[in-house]
Amino acid sequence: MDMHEDIAALKRDLRAVILAHNYTLPEIQDLADFVGDSLELSRKAAACRAPVIVFCGVRFMAETAKILSPDSIVLHPNEFSGCPMADMASPEQIRKYKSAHPDTLLVAYVNTTAECKALVDICCTSGNAEKIISSLPAEREIMFLPDANLGRNIAAKLKRPMSFWPGCCPTHNRIQPEQVAQAKAAHPAALVLAHPECPPAVVALADRSLSTGGMLKFAREAAAREFIICTESGIIHRMQKENPAKIFHTLAPEPLCPNMKKITLQDVWSAMRNLAPRIELPDEVIRLARRPIDKMLAVQD
Ligand code: SF4
The missing domain is CATH 3.40.50.10800 (NadA-like)
Incomplete structure (x- = not known):
């Protein structure tokens, strides 16, 4: 066999x-x-x-x-x-932050460890972060963790002040505006889709800033035939399979996450x-980590 x-x-x-x-x-x-x-x-x-x-x-x-x-x-x-970004926030650091800022709401991107999720108020994904942040009381302070790029991109869109954890996805954070400009010059008819884990200067050059799920949906539904994809290049395999008549370009150098491979x-x-x-995982961690996920799903669904 x-x-x-x-x-x-x-x-x-x-x-x-x-x-x-x-x-x-x-x-x-x-x-x-x-x-x-x-x-x-x-x-x-x-x-x-x-x-x-x-x-x-x-x-x-x-x-x-x-x-x-x-x-x-x-x-x-x-x-x-493993995910280097998830490892940029530890339970000890979060406990310390909470005791220094007891009134601040902690919003954790799902890219966090289970132990960290167990300590936060609500989770979000790159696809629902805007909806989750908008659901929180306007008068409450927010700490967004661990991805400062995602946090900054959402805060700018919603015009909502927030604090940002000093973390990032190394793969997306390496993407430079110059790479996007080069790709646009080479493929002027292509629409630029950027993941919100990219730095704000990259997102500013994009036609759309979308989660991976959002990019796949957009690629299927858009009338456009050509796209420049500013995220980990592995997604192009599925995009191409689902849209054989469309053209997808990655950047140079190609954004790759070695851990995902x-x-x-x-x-x-x-x-x-x-x-x-x-x-x-310990039962208690499962129980506590489930709460911010369930809260997120209640807002999202
Ligand atoms: S691309 Fe890799 S490093 Fe970046 S968030 Fe995903 S798993 Fe983590």
Whole structure:
């Protein structure tokens, strides 16, 4: 049997669901039952009540799946696939901040560890951040963590003052306005779509600032045929598959997240065979981390 057949057989035996983030390797996306952004995937997993969830994405995403499906075994096929941005906020730092600013609301991007989520007031994604921030009382101070770029982009759009945690996504933060200008000069008919994790100077050059889910939807629905994609280039695999007649350009140099590329077919096969590495979280962390996620979903839905 080849690796794909082996994985398919294990999937049947385990009644497993395989989830892959939009930035993972093309062969992982092609193997998955669902491809999407982190929250979309975790919600899909919870809805299908699979006893085994194989989460191909970085660790905080697999943790979110565990929080939403605590009774499932959540496999994270490569335990070294972490998110440097999520690691820029630690529970100790958040506790310290809270004791110094007891009246400030803490809004955490889903790109945070489960332990950090357990300490905040509400979560948000790049797709719903505007709606979440707008739902908070105007008189309350807000600390947005851990992505200062996303926070600044949302604050500018909503004209709402906020404090920003000194964190960023290294992959998006490296994108420079000059790269976008070069791509626009090379492809003048293309629309520029930028992820809000990019620096504000990059977002300012974009025709639209959208989450990965928003970009995929826009690419499907827009009359335009050509796009410059300012986010991790792994998403272009799915965009091209869904829109074979349209043209998608990445930037030069290509924005790549090395952590998102760590999970291989071999890792998926091995994790399913050994039922490890799996995500284990203390019950109390699951209980507390679920609250800000549920609050977010109540506003979003
Ligand atoms: S692309 Fe950025 S935010 Fe996403 S996993 Fe990589 S480092 Fe983290």
